[in-house]
Each structure stands twice: as structure tokens, then as C-alpha cells.
Amino acid sequence: MGDEDRSRHLPQRVRGAARGGSGHPPAPVLSEEMRQRIQAAVRAERAGTTGVDQESAAEPPRRGVAAESTGGAASPGGERIARTNGHQKRHVKPEHAAKSGHGGKPEPNAKAEPVVEREHNVKDEPAGKAEPVQAEPVQAELVQAEPVPTEGDARTGPGLRRFGWVRAAAFLLVLIAVGSLATAVSRHIAAASSGNHAVPLQRQEALTRLQAASWVAQQVDPADVVSCDQSMCAALRADRFPASKLLLLGPTSQPPVTSAVVVVTAAVRSLFGSSLGSAWAPAVLASFGSGPAQITIRVMSSHGAGAYQAALSAGLGGRIAYGQVLLTPQIVLSPMAESQLAAGQVDERVVEAIASLASQKPVDILEFGNVGPDASPSLPLRFADLAVTDSAANQASPAYLRAVQARLSAVSTEFRPASSQTVHGPHGQDVFRVEFAAPSPLGSIGTPASP
Secondary structure: OHHHHHHOOOOEOOOOHHHHOOOOOOOOOOOHHHHHHHHHHHHHHHHHHHHHHHHHHHOOOOOOOOOOOOOOEEOOOOOEEEEEOOEEEEEOOOOOOOOOOOOOOOOOOOOOOEOOEEEOOOOOOOOOOOOOOOOOOOOOOOOOOOOOOOHHHHHOOHHHHHHHHHHHHHHHHHHHHHHHHHHHHHHHHHHHHHHHHHHHHHHHHHHHHHHHHHHHHHHEOOOOOEEEOHHHHHHHHHOOOOHHHEEEOOOOOOOOOOOOEEEEOHHHHHHHOOHHHHHHOOEEEEEEOOHHHOEEEEEOOOOOHHHHHHHHHHHHHHHHHHHHHHOOOOEEEOHHHHHHHHOOOEOHHHHHHHHHHHOOOOEEEEEEEOOOOOOOOOOOEOEEEEOOOEHHHOEOHHHHHHHHHHHHHOOOHHHOOOEEEEEEOOOOOEEEEEEOOEOOOOOOOOOOOOO
16 A cells, blocks of 8 residues: 555646636645655655755746635745644645646646645644644735836937937037137237237337437428428427428328438338438438337438439548648647547538637537437538536636537527537536537538638
């Protein structure tokens, strides 16, 4: 009998058989022999099935599996857990399909799994005292899994798409702003660079123009005609140079051969280029500034540069002869003044004025010279610096200077100096300067009067 029992298969249950009945069948009561067999089978399989049980326990519950109608609870692996006498038994669904004639028709293609009853902490009790298994209430929670958005859905969601458009628009605005800023900065730098060069140049031109206008108003004979551009003529009028003696130069102007002096500015150079100085005005009376802002004041020759040089050379002999009249006991010459006079460098008007003065008072001549920065060295010297005292006259300085002023005022208009006053000399001492206006005449003015 024992062999027959061992050859029997364990009872099988067809999935879904209990669902066909209208009620719940009572929990089966196992005999003592069956329980011992189950215990032996459980002990034999515990060592090899522990890992399998753990893997089965880790599997998620299958959908649609609920507690069996026998009152047991559904385990995580699809097992039915029943309680017998306070202990739990776990019934595992069969793995192979089986047919059963009990409990209704089996489901098509249903797989029957062998039932393995596992008993945990089962205590031997007397037969007949087995209590029916009471099914514990099982609360089965069916959790409906929400669809997980894929990476593509997340990237193309409405919110993210809207955010992408906003980000693209913001980036475009930043690019436009940066481009506009770069353009504005480049224009500002270009304007600042040109302005940095233009502003100092304009200031330098304005300063040089004022210096040149002041020099012309003080040094040039107001009876002579002066040629100038519009800005320079305005500056000369402001310095009270006679407006009637100003010749305005413009785009249609010819070389100003009728003027005695020409003020060459950047505007005048743009009209005539370098030909004005080389062909018509070779001698420089004074020069101010440098570069584009440079202004030169030149002697204009009505017959051209060649005729001017010829007249200048022809007058040299007359100036040498004219200077001989100053070699008298009434006139004291410094070594420098004597050499300048002997070289024919002194303007004949200066010689005439000193000879007239020496006829009344003793004269001490320190040197001759010209007023004008960077003047041409070939120009006649237009002033004479006299000592402010004269020991031979036995007069103090104020009385001596008043006497000199009175005598020069009595000289004829042709030889009367443009200015006579006390100035601070080039060697640091005060001198009495007798000065004539520019430009100097080129020809001889006649025979000087004897002192």
C-alpha cells in the first residue's frame, strides 16, 4: 500500500475550476498519512528549492490572480496560503496542464501546476482535531500602472515644446542685442578714434590761427595787403587789422600777386599746393605750429620767386654801404651788431632811424634782429636793441628813454619805426627796441643822413 501511495500523483487543481461553482467549497481536511508525506516531501525539497522560492517570492504578482475560494490568501508568487490550526500552508499552482472532472469545466489551454503544500512551523496534532482552515480577508489592491513617458515624449511635450520656442526666441534676442551692441561699440570706437584725432587737430589749428593773426596784426605794415582764407581773415579782423587790406582767397582765386604778404594755412595749401611758396612766396616771415595745422606767413612777390631773389641780392650792396654811416663815435656797437652791420644784414630803415637818433643823443647798439619764429635767414633785420642807459650822456634811464622817444617821433614818416619801447631782451636784460614793420623793402631807399 505504501508503494501504491508513493506512485500516486499529488492531487492537481485546474485553474479556474472553482470559478464555475456558485459557492465556496469547504477547506479540505488532510489525513495524518497525507500530512506526513507532505512533510517528507517538504523536507526533501527545502535544500534545493530555497533559491527557487526566493526567486518566486521576488516575482511581482500576476494580474488577475485573487484569493482562492477555499479561504486562502494569494501570495506574491500566485500561491494560495491557507491556515490550518493557526499555521499557514502555501499551495503552489501546478506547472503542467491537467484535466479534472470536479468543479466545472477546465479553461482551454490552461496550464495546471503541481500543488506543493508547504507547511511552516507545522505541529503534529492528533487526528480528527484538525480545524477547518479559515480564510483571512485579503485586500487585493489593483494598481493601474501609469504610462511612463519616453525620452522622445518628454522632449516633445507641449510644455517643453513651448519652453523650447521661448528659449530659442530669447537666444535670438540675445544675438540681436549682442550684434547691435557690437555695431554700436565699433562705431563709437571709430568715431572716438577719429574724434580723438580731429579734436586735438582742430584745437591746434585754432590756437595756431590765433598766434598767426596776432603776429600779423603787430608786425605787418597795416598799409600792405594781406591774403588769407576765410577763417584767417576773420581772425585778422578780430585783431584789428584793417579789413580793407585783406584779400580773401577761395576756390576760384589766382595766386595773390597783388598782396605783400600771404598767410598760408591748410586751406590755402589745398588751393595752391606747394607751388605758392616755391613760385611766388619763397621767404618766410614767421611760422607757427607743425604738420597739418602749420601756418606760415610769407613775403609775396608780384613778379615771382626769381625776381624776389634778384632784388634781395641787389639790395645787399646798398645795405652794406648804408651801414657805414653808423660807424661814428656817437654810436657804440657790440661785436655782434658790428658784424651784422658789416654783412649788409640790417634793414636800411633801421640804419636811417639810428643815424637820425645819434645826431641828438649817444647810442649804444647791442644787436640787430627779426621778430618771427623760423624766419628765413636771408631777410633783412628789422629791429635794433639799444641800451636803456647812456653813460656818455650822463642821464638816468627814464630821462634818457624819454629823450630817445622824442627824437624818433620827429623822424620823417618814411623812417619812423613801427614801435619803440622797452622790452626784455634775448639775453635777460631790459633793452630799448626800435622796430620796423614787415616786410622789409628790397631796393635801396637812398643815401642815409649823416649822424
